[in-house]
Amino acid sequence: MRLSRYFLPTLKEDPKEAQIVSHRLMLRAGMIQQSSAGIYSWLPLGQRVLRNIEQVVREEQDRAGALEILMPTLQPADLWRESGRYDDYGKEMLRITDRHDRQMLYGPTNEEQVTDIFRSHVNSYKNLPLNLYHIQWKFRDEVRPRFGIMRGREFLMKDAYSFDLDFDGAKIAYNNMFVAYLKTFARLGLKAIPLRAATGPIGGDLSHEFIVLADTGESEVFYHKDLLSLETPDQASYSADELQAIVDKWTGYYAAADDMHDAAACDVAADDLVTRRGIEVGHIFHFGDKYSKIMGATVAGPDGKDVTVSMGSYGIGVSRLVGGIIEASHDYDGIIWPESVAPFKAGLINLKSGDEPCDQACDEFYGKLQGAGVEVLYDDTSGRAGEKFAKMDLIGLPWQATIGPRGVKSGIVEIKNRATGEKQELSADDALQLLAGRR
RNA sequence: CGGGGCGUAGCACAGCCUGGUAGUGCGCUCGCUUUGGGAGCGAGAGGUCGCAAGUUCGAAUCUUGCCGCCCCGACCA
Numbered sequence: 001m002r003l004s005r006y007f008l009p010t011l012k013e014d015p016k017e018a019q020i021v022s023h024r025l026m027l028r029a030g031m032i033q034q035s036s037a038g039i040y041s042w043l044p045l046g047q048r049v050l051r052n053i054e055q056v057v058r059e060e061q062d063r064a065g066a067l068e069i070l071m072p073t074l075q076p077a078d079l080w081r082e083s084g085r086y087d088d089y090g091k092e093m094l095r096i097t098d099r100h101d102r103q104m105l106y107g108p109t110n111e112e113q114v115t116d117i118f119r120s121h122v123n124s125y126k127n128l129p130l131n132l133y134h135i136q137w138k139f140r141d142e143v144r145p146r147f148g149i150m151r152g153r154e155f156l157m158k159d160a161y162s163f164d165l166d167f168d169g170a171k172i173a174y175n176n177m178f179v180a181y182l183k184t185f186a187r188l189g190l191k192a193i194p195l196r197a198a199t200g201p202i203g204g205d206l207s208h209e210f211i212v213l214a215d216t217g218e219s220e221v222f223y224h225k226d227l228l229s230l231e232t233p234d235q236a237s238y239s240a241d242e243l244q245a246i247v248d249k250w251t252g253y254y255a256a257a258d259d260m261h262d263a264a265a266c267d268v269a270a271d272d273l274v275t276r277r278g279i280e281v282g283h284i285f286h287f288g289d290k291y292s293k294i295m296g297a298t299v300a301g302p303d304g305k306d307v308t309v310s311m312g313s314y315g316i317g318v319s320r321l322v323g324g325i326i327e328a329s330h331d332y333d334g335i336i337w338p339e340s341v342a343p344f345k346a347g348l349i350n351l352k353s354g355d356e357p358c359d360q361a362c363d364e365f366y367g368k369l370q371g372a373g374v375e376v377l378y379d380d381t382s383g384r385a386g387e388k389f390a391k392m393d394l395i396g397l398p399w400q401a402t403i404g405p406r407g408v409k410s411g412i413v414e415i416k417n418r419a420t421g422e423k424q425e426l427s428a429d430d431a432l433q434l435l436a437g438r439r
Numbered sequence: 440c441g442g443g444g445c446g447u448a449g450c451a452c453a454g455c456c457u458g459g460u461a462g463u464g465c466g467c468u469c470g471c472u473u474u475g476g477g478a479g480c481g482a483g484a485g486g487u488c489g490c491a492a493g494u495u496c497g498a499a500u501c502u503u504g505c506c507g508c509c510c511c512g513a514c515c516a
Contacts, residue, residue, distance in 0.1 A: 009449080011449090011450055011451095011465095011466085012450075012451090012465065012466075012477075013450055013451050013465070013466095014450090014451080015450070015451085016445085016450090016451070016452095016509080017445095017508065017509050017510095018509095019509080019510070034508090036507085036508090037507085037508070037509090092514090092515080108516090109516070140515080140516095142514085142515070143440070143513085143514060143515085144440095144510095144512095144513090144514080144515095146509085146510080151515090157516095159516090197516085207516085209516080218515095280515095280516085282516095283516045284516095285516070313516080315516060317516095351474075351475060352474055352475085353474095354474085355474085382474095383474095383477095384473090384474060384476085384477075384478060385474060385475055385476060385477095386474090386475090386476040386477045386478080387476085387477050387478095388476085388477095389475095389476050389477085390476070390477050391477090393476095402475080404474090404475055405474090405475085406475070407475095414475090
């Protein structure tokens with residue numbers, strides 16, 4: 001993509017409404033634009049990142065055996081009356097009346113909707129286990145939206161729902177998602193740690209939240225320092241016993257958020273206990289028959305009798321992750337994207353556009369990168385070198401390739417790694433190999 | 440929802456106290472000079488000063504009401 005043809009409205013100064021670093025950088029990098037409190041438009045650069053994160057989440061859900069569906073944003077109030085949550089949910093739920101005076105709501109979550117789908121079509125234990133997920137916009141009318149995209153009212157969330165015949169099956173489904181989450185966050189370049197969580201209004205017995213460590217996190221977390229050195233599971237699939245072993249290992253260390261932390265009950269030695277702040281990016285629940293019972297989601301068991309299914313739900317805040325990743329990965333100059341979610345893999349800077357040999361060398365290298373399938377943002381504008389570097393640093397592409405008059409003669413391309421700051425001078429061919437990931 | 444703050448050009452702000460034809464920097468457009476880490480000179484474009492009512496000969500400025508946004512707290516799958 002040529003920058004001269006792109007839409008990247010960057011800012012040199014910090015917008016005053018943005019107090020935390022991810023919000024500031026997202027606005028300055030031209031990723032989002034606020035529409036109203038807690039509601040944002042996603043501009044091209046932001047949309048690319050959002051899509052990349054969504055794709056990683058999707059791939060890991062698919063690998064875990066969950067099936068992607070897509071449920072609507074607007075739901076009928078009647079479904080929520082069945083579960084009793086239409087009255088319970090409170091003002092956070094945005095209620096809407098259509099032209100026929102039917103009461104609708106903009107979904108804050110989809111337990112009722114998915115349970116309705118399940119009960120309409122699944123009748124036999126032979127169809128279990130089943131895990132359905134979707135990646136869809138949610139709306140929660142927060143009293144106080146803040147921190148940009150991190151605590152918005154409208155947000156993109158992956159939510160999966162598992163259906164099993166009994167608790168043992170549900171436990172496997174739960175462990176399966178637990179492990180999928182470890183893999184997902186690792187692929188996103190994040191150190192995420194699972195915490196035992198309060199089950200809250202959603203009810204249920206088993207619940208963990210996954211938090212990313214960042215100084216600007218909303219909650220304080222306490223954990224055993226060895227948690228961070230655990231290896232992320234990397235096999236494509238695991239048996240039920242293996243899943244249990246992984247979950248046991250990860251939950252075997254002390255880890256709690258401030259609401260669950262009890263200094264008296266915490267037996268971790270002071271030297272081993274780390275206190276930091278964290279951002280919740282995922283939350284998984286086993287809630288058994290809370291919805292299936294009241295909504296009549298049953299299947300015929302092996303003996304022909306109806307069994308109420310055991311359910312769990314598993315959320316990942318996809319849009320929140322955009323902010324979470326920035327909070328966890330930035331420096332003074334701007335964002336530092338992990339390669340897995342970067343909007344482009346590399347930036348190409350023409351140091352002296354308007355200079356014919358330089359333009360030619362850059363255009364040629366750009367063509368080669370495209371030919372090799374490298375997603376590259378080519379700054380072919382007439383801006384000054386310093387501004388180009390600053391802009392590239394701000395938007396945080398993993399690699400920066402620079403070609404200037406000096407390099408044109410010698411055929412040298414300077415390659416900078418955004419994360420390490422390390423620079424190397426390479427021939428165009430070697431640079432191409434590097435950016436194409438072939439060396 | 441309690442407390443606090445702010446709405447003036449795309450962004451950051453001054454002007455308001457003490458009413459008199461709308462300013463600065465960055466960004467944007469054009470020209471020239473520049474170009475290896477946020478350039479220089481010159482010329483431009485761009486604002487019903489959040490909205491409404493009131494006071495006044497005259498309101499960005501004073502008064503009242505409303506709307507919007509931000510921050511702290513409470514809240515939070």
